[in-house]
Each structure stands twice: as structure tokens, then as C-alpha cells.
Amino acid sequence: EAQVTQNPRYLITVTGKKLTVTCSQNMNHEYMSWYRQDPGLGLRQIYYSMNVEVTDKGDVPEGYKVSRKEKRNFPLILESPSPNQTSLYFCASSRPGTGGVKQYFGPGTRLTVT
Amino acid sequence: KQEVTQIPAALSVPEGENLVLNCSFTDSAIYNLQWFRQDPGKGLTSLLLIQSSQREQTSGRLNASLDKSSGRSTLYIAASQPGDSATYLCAVEGGSNYKLTFGKGTLLTVNP
Numbered sequence: 001e002a003q004v005t006q007n008p009r010y011l012i013t014v015t016g017k018k019l020t021v022t023c024s025q026n027m028n029h030e031y032m033s034w035y036r037q038d039p040g041l042g043l044r045q046i047y048y049s050m051n052v053e054v055t056d057k058g059d060v061p062e063g064y065k066v067s068r069k070e071k072r073n074f075p076l077i078l079e080s081p082s083p084n085q086t087s088l089y090f091c092a093s094s095r096p097g098t099g100g101v102k103q104y105f106g107p108g109t110r111l112t113v114t
Numbered sequence: 115k116q117e118v119t120q121i122p123a124a125l126s127v128p129e130g131e132n133l134v135l136n137c138s139f140t141d142s143a144i145y146n147l148q149w150f151r152q153d154p155g156k157g158l159t160s161l162l163l164i165q166s167s168q169r170e171q172t173s174g175r176l177n178a179s180l181d182k183s184s185g186r187s188t189l190y191i192a193a194s195q196p197g198d199s200a201t202y203l204c205a206v207e208g209g210s211n212y213k214l215t216f217g218k219g220t221l222l223t224v225n226p
Contacts, residue, residue, distance in 0.1 A: 031212055043203070043216040050211075058213065090158065096212040102148055103207070103214060107157040 002027050004106035006091050012112045013081055021076045021109050023091030029104075031096045032074040036060065036087040037108075043090070049074055050096075081113045116141045120204055120217035127194055128225050135189040135220045137204030142182050144208040149178050149189050152201045152219070161202075162189070194224045 004025045013019055025032065033048035035058075045058030049068040063085055065077040074093075078085060088110050094103040117140045127133050137147070146165045150158040162171045164180040164187070171178050177190040191198060201221050205214040 033213070035214075040218070042218040043205075043214075045211075045213050048211055048213065056211065058211070088155075092214070094212070096145075096207075102146075102160045102163045104160070105150075105158040108155075110155070 002104065004091055004093055004104050006089075006106035006109050008109060009107060010110050012114065014114055015082055016080050019078050019081060019111075021078075021089060021091075021111070023074045023076065023106060024072050025074075025091075025093040025104065026072065027093060027095075027104065028071065029093035029095050030071070031103075032068070032091065032093045033058065033103075034064070034066065034074070034076050035090045035092065037090065038087050046076070046089075078111075081111075083113050085111065086113050087111060116144075116206060116208060116215040118204060118206060118215050118217040120202075120220050122220060123218070124221040124223075126223040126225065129194060129196060131194050131224075133191050133194055133222070135191070135202050135204075135222070137187040137189070137217055139185045139187075139206050139215070141206075141208065142185055144182065144206045145212070146207050147178075147180050147187050148205050148207070148214070149176075149187075150203040150205060152203060154201075158203065191222075194222075196224050196226050198222060198224050 034046040035043045047066040049055045091106040149161045162178040175192040201219040204217045
């Protein structure tokens with residue numbers, strides 16, 4: 001089954017404690033990205049990756065890092081989380097360029113930083 | 115900068131009613147437009163994707179249209195059911211980074 005998986009699904013942590021949210025897809029997609037969803041602000045892109053070792057900033061990259069060492073994985077790293085990073089995070093993947101390929105989303109990770 | 119607006123923000127209808135959700139976008143240089151469904155606290159489920167060269171797509175009771183030149187899309191839901199209650203998100207894909215720009219959604223409640 002084609003899917004994007006994220007772990008953990010729920011996480012409560014404290015300010016400054018480094019954490020990683022993993023994302024993995026089984027569709028051999030070149031493109032992967034991370035979004036955060038906040039009430040009143042909607043979904044905003046954090047980082048994206050066009051392929052292995054190719055990453056770039058989205059609209060709200062401050063406080064986040066990513067890496068793409070393997071095609072299937074795209075972890076999101078918060079080196080020193082702060083309360084304003086409390087949010088619902090989604091990973092997505094696709095094979096872009098044709099216009100007709102939808103983006104697949106993971107189930108989301110709800111992060112609370114106290 | 116692409117902006118996506120969805121109207122109305124919330125909609126409450128009785129079961130069985132046909133309804134239309136609206137989406138508008140400011141930059142017509144898009145690859146496609148997608149409609150998603152999101153249940154409370156859950157992930158996004160892709161409902162329909164319309165390529166920029168297409169005018170509409172249908173899936174079951176759902177029909178989405180796209181007028182790229184005017185920057186508008188509609189999602190038509192026929193014979194609504196309580197199980198259709200969710201937030202519906204419109205997103206356009208475009209730019210060199212294939213980013214999805216989302217609207218803030220329409221919260222739909224279908225009352226039995």
C-alpha cells in the first residue's frame with residue numbers, strides 16, 4: 001500500500017530538548033516536504049527536498065533542519081524546540097513535474113513544546 | 115506570492131442537500147489544484163486533483179471544477195451525508211519548488 005508514515009504521532013517535550021520527527025515513503029518519490037498547520041494560519045511549508053541531498057527552505061524554516069540521505073526518508077529536526085513550534089506537522093511526498101500527480105500526506109505529528 | 119481563499123469558512127446544511135464550496139487563487143501559473151478532506155485532528159485525504167489543463171474532475175458524489183484564467187475552483191457535493199462532515203481544504207501546486215499553497219479551509223457540518 002502506497003503510504004507516507006510519520007513517527008511519533010504525538011510528542012510532548014520541553015523547551016530546548018532536541019527532537020527528530022521521522023518521515024518515510026514507499027512510493028520512490030523524488031519530492032518530499034514538511035508542513036506545519038496552525039489554527040488561523042493554515043498549512044505552511046517548512047522545508048522541501050527535490051531529491052537525495054537536495055533540500056531547500058520553504059516559507060517558515062526558522063528553527064528547523066532537515067536532511068535527505070536516502071530517497072525514502074526525510075526527517076525533520078528541531079535542535080532547540082520552543083513553545084512557538086507547538087503545532088501539527090505533516091510530511092508529504094510526490095513525483096512532481098507532470099501536473100497530474102497528487103501529493104501524499106502522512107498522518108501528522110502533533111507536537112507540544114512546554 | 116500565491117494566496118488561496120476559501121469561502122465560506124464554515125457551512126452547516128441538512129442531510130441530503132447539494133452544496134458548493136468555493137476556492138480562489140491569485141496566481142494562475144499553477145500545475146494543478148487539489149481538494150483535500152481533513153477530519154478533526156487527523157491527516158489530509160486527497161479527494162480530487164485537477165490538472166491545469168483540465169476543467170473538472172469527478173469522483174462519486176464529488177465534482178470539482180477549475181477556471182484557471184479567473185483563479186477559481188468549486189467543489190460540488192451531491193446529496194450530502196453526515197459522514198461528509200469535515201474540513202475541506204483547497205490547495206494549488208505551483209512554482210519551481212512544487213509547493214502546495216493551501217486555503218484555510220471550509221468546515222462543513224451535515225446535520226442528520
